[in-house]
Amino acid sequence: MVTLTYYPGCSLKTSSKFYETSIREVFSFYGIDIKELDDWSCCGASVAHTVDEMLAHVLAARNIAIAEADGNPVFVPCSACYSRSKITNDKIIKDKGLRDKVNEYIYPLRCLGTTEIKNIIEIFSEHVGIEKIAKGLSFDLSSIKVVPYYGCMLTRIPKTDVFDDCEDPLSMDTLLWAAGTEVLRWPFKIECCGASETITNKNVTSSLSGKIMDMACAVGADAIITTCPLCQMNLDLLPHLGRKTDNIPVLFLTEVFELAIKGKIIGKGSHIIPVDQVIKKPIRRLKTQTQH
Amino acid sequence: MINPEEAYKYMDNLEFLHEIENASDENISSCYQCYKCSIGCPVVVEMDVLPHRIIRHIINGNQEKVLGSKSIWMCLQCKACSVRCPNDIDIAHVIDTLRKISVKLNMYAEKDIRLFDNLFLESIKARGRLYELEVLMKYKIAKKDILSDTKMGIDMIFKGRMGILPHNIKDRKTLKTIFKKIEDDRTNE
Numbered sequence: 450m451v452t453l454t455y456y457p458g459c460s461l462k463t464s465s466k467f468y469e470t471s472i473r474e475v476f477s478f479y480g481i482d483i484k485e486l487d488d489w490s491c492c493g494a495s496v497a498h499t500v501d502e503m504l505a506h507v508l509a510a511r512n513i514a515i516a517e518a519d520g521n522p523v524f525v526p527c528s529a530c531y532s533r534s535k536i537t538n539d540k541i542i543k544d545k546g547l548r549d550k551v552n553e554y555i556y557p558l559r560c561l562g563t564t565e566i567k568n569i570i571e572i573f574s575e576h577v578g579i580e581k582i583a584k585g586l587s588f589d590l591s592s593i594k595v596v597p598y599y600g601c602m603l604t605r606i607p608k609t610d611v612f613d614d615c616e617d618p619l620s621m622d623t624l625l626w627a628a629g630t631e632v633l634r635w636p637f638k639i640e641c642c643g644a645s646e647t648i649t650n651k652n653v654t655s656s657l658s659g660k661i662m663d664m665a666c667a668v669g670a671d672a673i674i675t676t677c678p679l680c681q682m683n684l685d686l687l688p689h690l691g692r693k694t695d696n697i698p699v700l701f702l703t704e705v706f707e708l709a710i711k712g713k714i715i716g717k718g719s720h721i722i723p724v725d726q727v728i729k730k731p732i733r734r735l736k737t738q739t740q741h
Numbered sequence: 742m743i744n745p746e747e748a749y750k751y752m753d754n755l756e757f758l759h760e761i762e763n764a765s766d767e768n769i770s771s772c773y774q775c776y777k778c779s780i781g782c783p784v785v786v787e788m789d790v791l792p793h794r795i796i797r798h799i800i801n802g803n804q805e806k807v808l809g810s811k812s813i814w815m816c817l818q819c820k821a822c823s824v825r826c827p828n829d830i831d832i833a834h835v836i837d838t839l840r841k842i843s844v845k846l847n848m849y850a851e852k853d854i855r856l857f858d859n860l861f862l863e864s865i866k867a868r869g870r871l872y873e874l875e876v877l878m879k880y881k882i883a884k885k886d887i888l889s890d891t892k893m894g895i896d897m898i899f900k901g902r903m904g905i906l907p908h909n910i911k912d913r914k915t916l917k918t919i920f921k922k923i924e925d926d927r928t929n930e
Contacts, residue, residue: 462870463873463902463903463904464902464903465902466902488910488911490865490916491865491869491871493865494871495818496857496858496862497862498837499837500841500859501841501923503926504923555919601817605819605821605823605824607823607831608829615824616824641784641819644817644818644819648857649853649854650787650815650854651890653784653815689890689896690893719902721896721902
């Protein structure tokens with residue numbers, strides 16, 4: 450049993466609450482214990498750094514400092530929170546001037562960069578592994594064709610050692626393959642969904658997310674799989690952003706695991722684009738097949 | 742056509758380049774115009790000055806051209822340019838730096854994005870966590886556009902994708918003090 454400090458971020462408590470439910474469901478199956486970070490605050494998201502870089506570092510460092518007391522790795526499922534926390538943690542380690550300044554602001558808290566920041570793909574790859582995933586399958590998902598969608602924040606952190614290739618990441622492909630789905634190759638793994646432009650410039654999001662949806666449909670996918678709450682929301686909101694053509698469901702990675710181990714998705718009612726066409730596909734595996 | 746005398750004037754004006762290089766800590770002068778940033782940019786159609794040209798304008802000291810551009814506000818900070826730059830210039834970070842300076846000098850062309858940013862941070866300062874509904878409503882009231890997107894909003898609330906109540910942190914007092922201290926230091930800079 451592994452214990453992780455869990456930093457949910459604002460999205461997983463509001464607009465993507467069902468992502469948290471799904472994470473808890475799947476983690477308890479794989480024996481991962483998560484402890485929510487005490488009195489965590491917003492990481493500053495895509496906004497703080499564009500107004501004041503020091504503010505962005507201080508907001509992220511406040512949470513990391515609280516987490517350091519426990520010493521467990523920090524699990525950050527939201528891509529924006531992960532990227533901001535990772536950037537600040539790295540700078541805290543490398544840049545003494547910044548470290549001192551940040552610690553002055555957050556005093557009596559202290560952030561030293563002693564803990565690891567991990568995203569959800571890393572947690573599955575390192576703490577569960579493809580063998581355990583494959584052995585724990587109860588449902589055959591081979592009829593479901595998926596395209597892994599990483600988005601931009603997860604693998605594009607300049608001047609930092611990133612966990613996967615920034616142009617052609619494969620870590621989520623591997624996990625989806627282990628879960629039994631048919632993983633398709635497609636060119637839009639790391640395209641941008643339009644980020645927070647959904648509010649200030651709706652047409653940009655509609656156009657960028659629309660292209661991603663078009664490509665996923667063109668390669669014949671049944672579902673787009675992502676780990677980022679903002680990517681999921683922008684793509685899922687496409688019917689409301691003026692898109693008239695067909696859409697396929699946008700699932701979180703953990704929802705695929707839910708399908709593979711339980712045969713259902715708890716948060717299906719929260720999806721804007723109905724997920725029924727995917728859920729109806731899985732068929733129960735024979736017991737003998739599971740033991741292979 | 743720029744006459745040689747005018748060209749010389751540009752060469753002489755490296756002040757702006759140094760200012761942006763210092764503020765961003767990026768080695769902007771190492772750019773050799775390979776265009777990779779502009780080619781990979783997802784919002785290039787929205788831009789009035791393409792990313793590689795922004796870098797070139799900085800080197801040439803054309804302050805107004807970049808600080809008053811729409812482009813620096815269209816950037817989504819997706820960092821495709823930054824990870825592809827052969828000279829390791831974090832272009833998205835340069836653009837982020839230009840935004841701050843353009844606001845400081847009141848030269849910014851797009852006001853909506855900064856309006857949203859400020860409302861967002863206001864919410865964090867007061868509550869510690871984002872209260873989406875409040876920020877959205879304040880933005881819509883400021884834009885005098887309350888009725889658009891109601892269908893989307895209702896669907897989101899109905900599907901449990903919009904928090905009705907705020908999620909405040911316990912230690913709001915300390916967080917507010919931190920915000921205040923940073924804001925004061927910024928104005929004193």
